[in-house]
Amino acid sequence: MSATAVLTQTTTAWPTPLSQTRTVAKLHSVTKSYGQTTALDKFSMELRAGEVVALLGPNGAGKTTAVRLLLGLISPDSGSVRVFGRDPRDADARTRIGAMLQITRVPEMLRVREHIDLFRSYYPNPLPAAEVMRIAKLDGFANQMFGQLSGGQKQRTLFGLAVCGNPDLVFLDEPTVGMDIESRRALWDEIRALSAAGKTVLLTTHYLEEADMLAHRIVVINKGRVVCEGTPSEIKHRVSGRRIRCITQLDPEFLASLPSVTDVQQDREAVVILAEHPERVVREILLRDETLHGLEVSAAALEDAFLALTSDSNPAQA
Amino acid sequence: MATQAIAVSAPRPLTLGYYARIFRKETQYEFVRMLRTRAFSLSVIGFPVMFYLLFGTSNRHNMFARYLMPSYSCMGVVSACLFGIGMGIALERAQGWLELKQASPMPRFAYLAAKTISCAAFALVIVAALVTMGVTLGGVTLTAGEALKLAFVVLAGSIPFTAMGLLIALLVPPNAGPGVINLIYLPMSFASGFWMPVSYLPHWLRIIAPALPTYHLGQIALHIFGYAQSGSMLVHWEALAGFTLLMLGAAWIIFTRSEAKA
Numbered sequence: 001m002s003a004t005a006v007l008t009q010t011t012t013a014w015p016t017p018l019s020q021t022r023t024v025a026k027l028h029s030v031t032k033s034y035g036q037t038t039a040l041d042k043f044s045m046e047l048r049a050g051e052v053v054a055l056l057g058p059n060g061a062g063k064t065t066a067v068r069l070l071l072g073l074i075s076p077d078s079g080s081v082r083v084f085g086r087d088p089r090d091a092d093a094r095t096r097i098g099a100m101l102q103i104t105r106v107p108e109m110l111r112v113r114e115h116i117d118l119f120r121s122y123y124p125n126p127l128p129a130a131e132v133m134r135i136a137k138l139d140g141f142a143n144q145m146f147g148q149l150s151g152g153q154k155q156r157t158l159f160g161l162a163v164c165g166n167p168d169l170v171f172l173d174e175p176t177v178g179m180d181i182e183s184r185r186a187l188w189d190e191i192r193a194l195s196a197a198g199k200t201v202l203l204t205t206h207y208l209e210e211a212d213m214l215a216h217r218i219v220v221i222n223k224g225r226v227v228c229e230g231t232p233s234e235i236k237h238r239v240s241g242r243r244i245r246c247i248t249q250l251d252p253e254f255l256a257s258l259p260s261v262t263d264v265q266q267d268r269e270a271v272v273i274l275a276e277h278p279e280r281v282v283r284e285i286l287l288r289d290e291t292l293h294g295l296e297v298s299a300a301a302l303e304d305a306f307l308a309l310t311s312d313s314n315p316a317q318a
Numbered sequence: 319m320a321t322q323a324i325a326v327s328a329p330r331p332l333t334l335g336y337y338a339r340i341f342r343k344e345t346q347y348e349f350v351r352m353l354r355t356r357a358f359s360l361s362v363i364g365f366p367v368m369f370y371l372l373f374g375t376s377n378r379h380n381m382f383a384r385y386l387m388p389s390y391s392c393m394g395v396v397s398a399c400l401f402g403i404g405m406g407i408a409l410e411r412a413q414g415w416l417e418l419k420q421a422s423p424m425p426r427f428a429y430l431a432a433k434t435i436s437c438a439a440f441a442l443v444i445v446a447a448l449v450t451m452g453v454t455l456g457g458v459t460l461t462a463g464e465a466l467k468l469a470f471v472v473l474a475g476s477i478p479f480t481a482m483g484l485l486i487a488l489l490v491p492p493n494a495g496p497g498v499i500n501l502i503y504l505p506m507s508f509a510s511g512f513w514m515p516v517s518y519l520p521h522w523l524r525i526i527a528p529a530l531p532t533y534h535l536g537q538i539a540l541h542i543f544g545y546a547q548s549g550s551m552l553v554h555w556e557a558l559a560g561f562t563l564l565m566l567g568a569a570w571i572i573f574t575r576s577e578a579k580a
Binding site: 068071072075091094095103104105106109110117118121123124158161165 | 418420
């Protein structure tokens with residue numbers, strides 16, 4: 001797992017966007033349910049001009065629902081959704097928006113070049129086709145049918161569709177899924193370039209690393225609610241615990257009572273302990289259980305971070 | 319840096335030229351896509367052609383060579399619309415592609431129009447193929463006027479069956495699509511006299527036939543060649559118009575309901 005890499009990454013500080021005051025999109029106290037499940041629960045979020053915001057959360061947290069609301073694909077049960085001060089279903093709002101959604105398949109019998117050409121025609125002010133090819137790095141396979149592309153190439157084509165209309169606001173729903181490291185980094189560069197050109201970007205991801213690398217602001221979401229919100233360094237500060245995994249005969253109740261332990265989970269035959277000061281915990285358990293084996297200490301993975309952030313002891317929830 | 323050329327765009331009024339371009343591109347690529355999707359293009363064009371080669375040309379010295387030309391043309395337009403629209407939209411809906419299009423500024427009407435026009439174009443190809451085979455292999459004589467009238471009727475017929483395809487797309491899950499469409503369209507074609515005149519059919523089918531939209535389309539097309547049953551053509555046109563409104567109305571209700579639920 002890339003868990004270790006996640007937290008040790010240090011990023012260059014982002015310059016604060018110039019026009020921070022202008023709100024381009026806003027979800028205000030939005031509730032949206034599907035049958036018994038509440039996808040979003042009094043969820044509020046704002047996007048300001050020129051910023052990259054990462055909506056970070058585990059699967060099923062409500063990230064995609066937030067994006068679909070902002071795109072006007074669904075309507076909220078209660079609360080309001082505004083994009084450029086308008087209803088997102090308004091055609092004028094849509095000409096200024098680009099989107100990359102999680103799509104299983106697009107028409108396979110059209111060439112990449114043709115897909116781009118078609119989508120460009122939807123926008124009054126599109127980028128030149130050659131520009132789109134360059135930004136999304138489609139040159140190598142522009143004449144191939146969509147159906148013949150690899151997963152990463154498909155994602156790049158979808159990114160091309162999202163930016164080809166030269167939109168002011170871009171939604172990227174899990175953009176790097178299925179991409180290799182190289183394509184992923186190339187896409188990150190392009191997302192930064194979008195931001196540098198004054199575009200607003202909303203990115204959903206479940207990779208903490210990705211949010212950390214790209215976003216000015218991270219909104220952590222779980223079970224349809226905002227868990228916490230802040231700059232990448234603020235967020236990382238809150239999930240700075242370590243993860244201890246070992247096979248031990250010690251009682252989980254006892255483990256939970258050790259100093260700085262925030263969470264104890266059973267994982268098959270092992271226990272997983274989250275602790276702020278792992279050294280103290282490890283010293284203690286080694287002393288008390290001579291049979292202890294399989295010891296691993298690593299940086300908290302995102303899933304652990306969520307457990308830490310959403311557990312009852314977390315002050316953010318109080 | 320790479321994206322220097324991108325500048326923040328000012329909103330521009332949407333002109334007629336902008337909409338015209340969307341319609342043209344959408345239609346052009348939809349037709350190309352359907353043509354390249356061989357499962358669709360080969361079966362939709364291939365079946366009427368194959369059946370005409372089997373049953374039309376073998377009856378070159380009697381009325382059937384002439385009769386099957388308009389009747390298979392009708393069958394062609396019905397299958398092009400039901401499979402093209404019904405399956406096409408159902409699949410794109412299930413795969414999330416339709417959603418990306420809905421999020422784009424493309425007007426919904428352009429999407430439907432492009433699919434309808436493309437299916438109608440397929441129907442015209444079928445008519446042209448059948449007329450050509452009729453004249454060359456079937457020993458049929460017909461005037462240019464008759465051929466044009468047939469093309470017009472088939473084009474008009476694409477509208478009611480597009481509407482029906484739309485309703486199917488909203489009701490039937492995409493993996494069940496081909497089966498359901500065949501179950502609807504094959505019996506309907508048979509009972510409407512696409513395979514043999516309605517007067518040859520069993521009595522109970524003859525009673526059912528006027529309830530089928532395909533029957534009315536068939537009668538209008540057969541009328542051009544003098545094979546329609548007696549009666550006014552106006553009734554058949556009215557029946558098709560009524561059927562179109564019924565299908566569109568039902569599709570509209572289901573669509574707005576699913577949208578409210580979404």
